[in-house]
Amino acid sequence: MPKVLVSDPIDQAGIDILSQVAQVDVNTGLSAAELVAIIPDYDALMIRSGTQVTKEIIEAGNLLKIIGRAGVGVDNVDVPAATRKGIVVVNSPEGNTIAAAEHAIAMMLSMSRHIPEANASVKSGKWERNRFIGVEVYKKTLGIVGLGKIGSHFAAAAKAMGMKLLAYDPFISAERAEQLGCRLVELELLMRESDYITLHIPKTPETLHLINAEVLSKMKPTARIINCARGGIIDEAALAEAIKSGKIAGAAIDVYEHEPLEADSPLRTVGQNIVLTPHLGASTAEAQVNVAIDVAEQIRDVLLGLPARSAVNIPGIFPDSIEKLKPYLQLAETLGNLVSQLAGGRVDYLNVQLQGELATNQGQPVVVAALKGLLSQALRERVNYVNASIEAKERGIRVVETRDASIRDYTGSLHLRAKGTLGEHTVTGAVLGESEIRITSVDDFPVNVAPTHHMLFTLHRDMPGIIGRIGSQLGSFNVNIASMQVGRKIVRGDAVMVLSLDDPLPEGILAEIIKVPGIRDAYTVNL
Ligand SMILES: NC(=O)c1ccc[n+]([C@@H]2O[C@H](COP(=O)([O-])OP(=O)(O)OC[C@H]3O[C@@H](n4cnc5c(N)ncnc54)[C@H](O)[C@@H]3O)[C@@H](O)[C@H]2O)c1
Numbered sequence: 001m002p003k004v005l006v007s008d009p010i011d012q013a014g015i016d017i018l019s020q021v022a023q024v025d026v027n028t029g030l031s032a033a034e035l036v037a038i039i040p041d042y043d044a045l046m047i048r049s050g051t052q053v054t055k056e057i058i059e060a061g062n063l064l065k066i067i068g069r070a071g072v073g074v075d076n077v078d079v080p081a082a083t084r085k086g087i088v089v090v091n092s093p094e095g096n097t098i099a100a101a102e103h104a105i106a107m108m109l110s111m112s113r114h115i116p117e118a119n120a121s122v123k124s125g126k127w128e129r130n131r132f133i134g135v136e137v138y139k140k141t142l143g144i145v146g147l148g149k150i151g152s153h154f155a156a157a158a159k160a161m162g163m164k165l166l167a168y169d170p171f172i173s174a175e176r177a178e179q180l181g182c183r184l185v186e187l188e189l190l191m192r193e194s195d196y197i198t199l200h201i202p203k204t205p206e207t208l209h210l211i212n213a214e215v216l217s218k219m220k221p222t223a224r225i226i227n228c229a230r231g232g233i234i235d236e237a238a239l240a241e242a243i244k245s246g247k248i249a250g251a252a253i254d255v256y257e258h259e260p261l262e263a264d265s266p267l268r269t270v271g272q273n274i275v276l277t278p279h280l281g282a283s284t285a286e287a288q289v290n291v292a293i294d295v296a297e298q299i300r301d302v303l304l305g306l307p308a309r310s311a312v313n314i315p316g317i318f319p320d321s322i323e324k325l326k327p328y329l330q331l332a333e334t335l336g337n338l339v340s341q342l343a344g345g346r347v348d349y350l351n352v353q354l355q356g357e358l359a360t361n362q363g364q365p366v367v368v369a370a371l372k373g374l375l376s377q378a379l380r381e382r383v384n385y386v387n388a389s390i391e392a393k394e395r396g397i398r399v400v401e402t403r404d405a406s407i408r409d410y411t412g413s414l415h416l417r418a419k420g421t422l423g424e425h426t427v428t429g430a431v432l433g434e435s436e437i438r439i440t441s442v443d444d445f446p447v448n449v450a451p452t453h454h455m456l457f458t459l460h461r462d463m464p465g466i467i468g469r470i471g472s473q474l475g476s477f478n479v480n481i482a483s484m485q486v487g488r489k490i491v492r493g494d495a496v497m498v499l500s501l502d503d504p505l506p507e508g509i510l511a512e513i514i515k516v517p518g519i520r521d522a523y524t525v526n527l
């Protein structure tokens with residue numbers, strides 16, 4: 001039974017799903033060294049934001065197939081290191097959207113009405129009504145940085161509260177922003193004009209310290225900023241200084257550059273104009289159930305050999321296309337493996353042409369499958385859907401995807417052309433019925449053969465006696481032929497012969513076959 005390590009607190013609903021297919025060990029609060037020590041035993045790792053999945057942990061995870069992040073942000077996972085090792089990283093892109101948006105709204109309102117201090121004051125026995133005069137958000141301008149899922153939900157709620165909306169998001173259109181009631185503007189204008197600024201962007205090298213001293217200096221002295229996205233997007237020292245010196249009115253922060261927040265963080269000494277929560281954006285009962293189920297289901301599926309629906313480091317396949325595409329992924333892998341052997345293993349160019357109905361489908365997963373097949377001779381089980389593209393890129397393989405929907409020999413077919421040490425070779429294949437894979441051409445000679453484990457391909461002159469001679473040669477080496485087919489374009493011209501063999505070809509026989517008069521080339525293939 002596979003083993004799953006759950007290293008952060010996860011809702012029981014997720015554990016129940018994982019337990020259907022795996023031994024689940026819940027072991028939270030581990031140090032990095034402890035994780036490195038135990039990870040070699042595990043097939044899957046499930047985390048929230050508490051575990052930093054470093055390169056060292058990934059390198060040590062020799063059985064790891066999947067890392068599941070029960071949440072959105074995967075900035076606590078070294079995704080490039082996981083990709084290189086062929087480990088799928090999945091998240092739950094929507095499970096906590098509402099929770100995070102509602103937390104940001106709560107932060108905006110509690111900051112505006114001094115709720116944390118007022119609560120502490122009453123609980124300490126005081127009744128200080130004049131000390132806590134707040135401000136309204138009605139008719140104020142809200143600047144949303146990042147108009148994705150959480151930013152959009154905040155926008156809808158803020159609009160209903162009568163706020164005017166600005167948004168900065170270089171990756172969405174002005175039309176989309178307009179649909180959400182926002183005016184799309186540059187960051188500088190948003191910082192200058194907003195009374196409230198809320199951040200809903202991922203932490204990336206581009207967004208690290210996006211909100212620094214200079215950007216904060218553009219804000220109005222009455223303006224307030226909310227960060228429920230990721231620590232590090234705001235420069236914390238600059239923020240503390242801006243509030244203390246009265247350059248801005250306040251801030252509400254849920255996420256920090258270092259979590260837990262250090263005891264001596266300047267944010268802790270800002271006083272009453274800052275509201276701090278300990279990364280609670282996703283902490284609702286509903287969101288924790290959503291993300292636990294979402295990610296546990298994906299871990300279960302991957303452990304069962306099925307695709308994950310929200311993988312961040314493999315080409316996504318829309319769930320409704322998975323069933324339809326599966327036989328084509330198998331076909332692409334088989335053809336990739338075949339063409340790499342015909343082209344001599346070291347391939348430097350691959351053209352993947354999607355034909356017929358397949359041309360109207362998602363192409364990227366099929367191309368990745370072809371690359372996986374292409375590299376499987378060299379890398380064996382080290383190559384998979386996660387790292388095939390990187391491995392191909394690092395080997396300098398130029399990959400071109402083309403489409404031709406007008407080719408209708410089969411409902412959908414796939415044509416691969418590869419250039420390698422043995423020159424240029426092409427193969428075409430199709431899926432018959434539900435899932436039967438056929439090789440339908442080799443070097444543009446039409447054939448119709450099912451791929452088998454051991455195969456022999458020859459290029460020869462179509463002339464009497466040649467098939468018999470190959471048969472006798474194989475017989476003399478005690479190799480049994482399971483099936484044989486010849487593909488030719490014209491009678492007595494060039495032809496290819498495809499033989500399926502019951503046994504692998506013994507050493508040396510290929511050299512004998514090539515000596516047969518009329519044989520131009522011969523290739524052994526193991527699929
Ligand atoms: N506090 C929490 O507990 C909590 C919970 C959930 C999500 N989050 C964080 O909230 C953030 C947003 O989540 P989401 O689900 O809305 O993501 P999303 O992918 O739906 O939206 C992110 C938006 O940011 C935009 N963006 C990316 N780079 C940008 C840049 N440099 N400048 C401006 N916009 C940029 C994108 O175009 C996208 O529209 C993530 O960082 C996530 O980790 C925090």
Ligand SMILES: O=C(O)CC[C@@H](O)C(=O)O
Pocket residue numbers: 048049050070071072073074096279281282283
């Ligand atoms: O794990 C958590 O509670 C936080 C999750 C949140 O930061 C996210 O990115 O989804």
